[in-house]
């Protein structure tokens with residue numbers, strides 16, 4: 001078996017150089033069409049009459065808040081504003097949802113956020129916090145005329161302590177910028193994900209984003225040490241702890257991590273950041289069956305122990321999409337039902353390579369993997385990651401829409417969901433090659449190391465027949481296998497009606513009580529979450 005395919009990689013490296021120069025920022029339009037208004041596609045959603053309607057006096061007041069310390073506002077009530085200036089604030093990344101906000105405000109300081117929320121609360125104006133707007137569940141854009149409060153101008157890095165590794169920064173810092181800053185200090189941000197060029201650290205905290213290396217560096221629920229947050233009544237909660245341990249009272253910051261803007265706005269964070277690894281290896285395997293993927297995972301943990309930093313699953317359909325919609329070359333010539341991207345990160349190159357080689361020898365000998373390559377340099381490493389990270393963008397290019405499900409499942413049954421979904425959509429005559437069928441492809445990939453599957457259904461266009469076939473069927477399937485209907489993307493608008501599949505009535509009612517304590521007027525994130 002040809003394992004180290006250096007000759008293939010000589011060519012792949014050429015593309016990597018092109019990729020390396022390209023910005024990771026997303027283009028603003030993934031799909032050619034402009035989405036329908038959410039309010040029209042989901043007529044069961046009605047504007048809540050509790051909320052006031054924004055008027056010119058409100059805008060004048062909001063503008064006055066920005067006067068001293070800066071900030072910006074896009075005011076759609078003003079006739080001279082080009083309505084398309086609000087498009088980016090009203091449209092989600094998947095182009096499935098579209099809001100009708102008339103005002104998007106970008107404050108520069110926590111004090112301004114506090115004054116804005118205090119005013120909105122007193123006037124009962126609904127608010128949607130917005131970070132990089134890369135969320136995949138429709139959380140970051142309004143449904144009706146909620147005010148968008150975008151954190152993009154709160155983007156300062158305040159301090160970094162090289163001894164403890166504690167970073168203190170504004171919520172609006174782009175994840176990639178935080179990591180580049182840390183790279184200069186030989187450290188890294190403990191989270192990495194495909195949207196790093198656009199998503200903000202505050203948005204990541206608000207969604208408790210998991211990403212590509214949770215397996216090794218843990219969840220933001222553990223690495224975020226402190227938070228500054230503004231409550232809907234304007235109260236500033238300063239919990240900017242820089243200590244690893246702090247067992248005094250309830251850990252209130254945990255309520256904000258993963259709360260998607262439902263309780264208040266995260267304005268600052270402290271995060272504990274690990275040293276940058278001295279040695280990184282990336283291998284890409286072809287695997288003949290899901291059973292063998294499971295074996296490969298189990299053996300990888302046994303052989304690599306502390307240096308295993310990612311174990312990512314990709315099915316063949318996902319890789320065909322990457323072939324079709326990106327310029328990255330296939331790392332393996334032959335097609336395989338499954339692929340695995342495995343990464344190690346450690347401090348001793350020789351030691352790490354020895355461990356990885358021992359694993360690979362063992363996997364080949366036991367015929368667990370059938371083919372594979374190991375990146376020989378940084379550019380090859382980036383190409384292999386591109387085969388995994390690029391799936392989301394390639395899915396978006398396959399048709400005019402994607403139904404996205406992000407679930408946690410016991411590993412043994414994880415991929416069964418993809419097979420059962422394909423079967424269901426075929427039986428219902430929704431999946432097929434001809435344009436009569438709305439579904440183009442059913443794809444499975446994800447963070448296998450965390451038991452997190454991304455089930456994606458690419459469609460020619462968003463179609464209610466497909467949505468009805470999938471919801472609540474997918475959530476029922478997940479609940480019946482004791483999984484979670486949201487592993488990492490959150491609830492947003494998409495999963496709000498389905499939280500009951502993963503949380504008990506008692507837990508949901510406690511969440512509502514807490515909401516009422518934090519936000520009695522319900523101005524934050526209406527129509528979404530719980």
Ligand code: FAD
Nearest residue numbers: 131132133134135139194200202203204209210211261266
């Ligand atoms: P937004 O999308 O702007 O907002 C998300 C939610 O948080 C909204 O409800 C919003 O109201 C709220 N919010 C935003 N900022 C704040 C704040 N400062 N305070 C309070 N509430 C706030 N997610 C993963 O978990 N793992 C992945 O591997 C991953 N990969 C991705 C790859 C691609 C290509 C894309 C497009 C998305 C991916 N995502 C992933 C989803 C998304 O990037 C994450 O959820 C990310 O954390 C969202 O950050 P954001 O700044 O874009 O937040």
Ligand code: MLT
Nearest residue numbers: 194389392404406446454
């Ligand atoms: C990923 O792991 O790539 C993301 O969570 C994005 C997605 O699900 O498409």
Ligand code: ZN
Nearest residue numbers: 211447454488
């Ligand atoms: Zn993911």
